[in-house]
Amino acid sequence: xxxxxxxxxxxxxxxxxxxxxxxxxxxxxxxxxxxxxxxxxxxxxxxxxxxxxxxxxxxxxxxxxxxxxxxxxxxxxxxxxxxxxxxxxxxxxxxxxxxxxxxxxxxxxxxxxxxxxxxxxxxxxxxxxxxxxxxxxxxxxxxxxxxxxxxxxxxxxxxxxxxxxxxxxxxxxxxxxxxxxxxxxxxxxxxxxxxxxxxxxxxxxxxxxxxxxxxxxxxxxxxxxxxxxxxxxxxxxxxxxxxxxxxxxxxxxxxxxxxxxxxxxxxxxxxxxxxxxxxxxxxxxxxxxxxxxxxxxxxxxxxxxxxxxxxxxxxxxxxxxxxxxxxxxxxxxxxxxxxxxxxxxxxxxxxxxxxxxxxxxxxxxxxxxxxxxxxxxxxxxxxxxxxxxxxxxxxxxxxxxxxxxxxxxxxxxxxxxxxxxxxxxxxxxxxxxxxxxxxxxxxxxxxxxxxxxxx
Numbered sequence: 001x002x003x004x005x006x007x008x009x010x011x012x013x014x015x016x017x018x019x020x021x022x023x024x025x026x027x028x029x030x031x032x033x034x035x036x037x038x039x040x041x042x043x044x045x046x047x048x049x050x051x052x053x054x055x056x057x058x059x060x061x062x063x064x065x066x067x068x069x070x071x072x073x074x075x076x077x078x079x080x081x082x083x084x085x086x087x088x089x090x091x092x093x094x095x096x097x098x099x100x101x102x103x104x105x106x107x108x109x110x111x112x113x114x115x116x117x118x119x120x121x122x123x124x125x126x127x128x129x130x131x132x133x134x135x136x137x138x139x140x141x142x143x144x145x146x147x148x149x150x151x152x153x154x155x156x157x158x159x160x161x162x163x164x165x166x167x168x169x170x171x172x173x174x175x176x177x178x179x180x181x182x183x184x185x186x187x188x189x190x191x192x193x194x195x196x197x198x199x200x201x202x203x204x205x206x207x208x209x210x211x212x213x214x215x216x217x218x219x220x221x222x223x224x225x226x227x228x229x230x231x232x233x234x235x236x237x238x239x240x241x242x243x244x245x246x247x248x249x250x251x252x253x254x255x256x257x258x259x260x261x262x263x264x265x266x267x268x269x270x271x272x273x274x275x276x277x278x279x280x281x282x283x284x285x286x287x288x289x290x291x292x293x294x295x296x297x298x299x300x301x302x303x304x305x306x307x308x309x310x311x312x313x314x315x316x317x318x319x320x321x322x323x324x325x326x327x328x329x330x331x332x333x334x335x336x337x338x339x340x341x342x343x344x345x346x347x348x349x350x351x352x353x354x355x356x357x358x359x360x361x362x363x364x365x366x367x368x369x370x371x372x373x374x375x376x377x378x379x380x381x382x383x384x385x386x387x388x389x390x391x392x393x394x395x396x397x398x399x400x401x402x403x404x405x406x407x408x409x410x411x412x413x414x415x416x417x418x419x420x421x422x423x424x425x426x427x428x429x430x431x432x433x434x435x436x437x438x439x440x441x442x443x444x445x446x447x448x449x450x451x452x453x454x455x
Contacts, residue, residue: 032058333359
């Protein structure tokens with residue numbers, strides 16, 4: 001992980017799992033913590049822009065039998081969160097919070113040499129009103145080294161968007177449930193290792209029916225993902241890799257308060273595409289050298305409207321004001337990465353990595369109010385991000401210490417902006433109003449530490 005971008009150990013793809021996935025029969029305890037300080041900016045007028053996230057997990061895996069069944073019981077406590085804050089001006093702010101705190105129990109067994117079963121059930125301990133998470137996986141081991149897996153599960157998420165536009169202030173809850181399935185396979189062909197996956201997700205409301213009179217969000221969407229990866233040995237200890245992945249999510253959603261609709265997302269869509277090519281060299285000493293080139297594009301759009309009546313008193317605004325929004329955005333980037341991992345001593349490994357990256361962000365947002373009820377246009381505003389591209393470097397380092405049955409892993413990654421190219425304002429109103437000068441900015445720091453014990 002300290003190499004900062006190695007694609008070779010990556011899984012074939014798929015939904016995140018709270019199953020341990022360990023194949024040995026030892027008791028295993030692990031504590032993991034990750035913090036992402038992505039960006040923070042403070043201005044003279046006190047406004048702030050911030051984006052950060054953190055992740056904590058405690059997991060325990062206990063073998064129940066040494067027989068053919070190889071049964072194991074696992075317990076996991078996970079807490080993750082992400083937040084964002086954007087203050088463009090005293091009258092325009094936006095904030096986002098997302099939390100996912102669960103405790104889960106898993107069970108796995110191998111009833112036959114050619115079959116492996118895993119099942120888990122989890123529940124959020126910060127909001128028991130949500131339905132429980134569940135996930136099940138069945139794996140088949142076919143002669144010739146072929147592995148086929150099937151996965152089915154349901155996961156709930158708690159998110160909220162806090163907005164402030166002109167005189168409208170409020171919190172839009174974005175709680176939702178994702179249910180889906182996935183099929184993946186690994187296929188060895190002499191010096192070529194192929195892997196692929198396909199998955200489908202369905203998004204629905206995460207609110208309990210007893211909260212019908214609360215402010216809530218009811219989405220209706222689907223997602224489809226597909227990926228193919230191939231790794232080929234080219235002589236000695238060298239391998240080359242090519243990976244292609246794509247995912248598309250689209251749908252709509254309705255906002256309710258006091259049992260009545262006050263807003264609607266008529267259409268939202270998200271498209272994620274990635275292409276990775278890499279080279280890997282391993283050494284007899286246990287060292288590793290890797291280089292890769294990545295292209296990725298993430299784009300999306302949203303069309304919707306919301307009325308201010310759940311957030312503004314009828315004494316202030318006796319006639320509801322409807323705010324319409326049309327948002328389009330994308331970010332694409334190319335990244336050239338190289339890294340290495342070397343054993344320094346019997347108990348110590350060190351890793352280093354560096355990347356050069358160029359990003360091309362593009363965001364436009366149009367907003368307006370209805371002039372008469374739902375008709376007409378007034379207060380029209382058009383905004384666009386005035387950044388053409390960003391050049392940056394990414395430096396990573398990490399280490400692994402193994403003492404007795406303890407293993408400590410630590411990695412740190414720093415994003416270093418090199419150049420930000422902006423478009424010149426043409427006075428056409430397409431860029432946001434000028435903001436107060438920046439007094440302090442930081443970010444781009446990602447850290448992860450894992451402590452595990454096996455006995």
